Amino acid sequence: MKVLIVLLLGLTFVLADHDHSGHHHENYVVKTHDDLVTYRAFCADKVHAGEELVEKYKRWQFPDDAVTHCYLECVFQKFGFYDTEHGFDVHKIHVQLAGAGAEVNHSDETHQKIAHCAESHSKDADSCSKAYHAGMCFLNSNLQLVQHSVKV
Template structure:
């Protein structure tokens, strides 16, 4: 369950997309398919392997601990990419992150406070030049500001 919460929270981090960039993604949010716990586990494993994360870092990730280092930055960027929320060229898609958090079949109000919080984190870190660092800092911003929301959305 913690892995699911972690991965979903990472997805939320992706939601902290660049405020300017997220508008062109809006049409794709309606066709976005909410990812499952199994997807999260698969993404986590693939990304840990991709970035060559040592076992001690992987153990930290499972406990919601994300050190501010290059390996962790790229690990989170990879997870967000696999969720379909983030890409190096366009940054985050706030709409898709919001849809993931709302769950399958839910109606999403992209003008609500949750959406605004996600967008604010994305905007705050949108000028970073390193793609992995941008993903990491935006994601940590969102998770730190909305941990209760993230945990609730995963359990719902």
């Protein structure tokens, strides 16, 4: 009986501390331009993107093709914004866009735009497509913020 009580107490603590989304934006560290450069190189290599595609990516041009879809998925994963199990972490994206040390109001218009993009593409067929289409939505809605957040 004592073992059962200990197990139940332990489970209570785990559940009380568990973030059901699987994300922990409170500990998110805003990434820099150097991080972006590192992630771009890693992901371009991972998906075998040719030089022509890599040059497009550097100019914030992302063609609608399978390689680019998986490239953006990889970049978002490296930033900590996205994982295949939980999808996008809207809070982390918003913190990144706001920048280091900025106060983030998760009920403002920017947050709502990010959430809309994440939700509107959450049912896409595969993980790369989901990441690409939501990512393009983010970029189209917030390109200046995105570019500013990593000091391009």
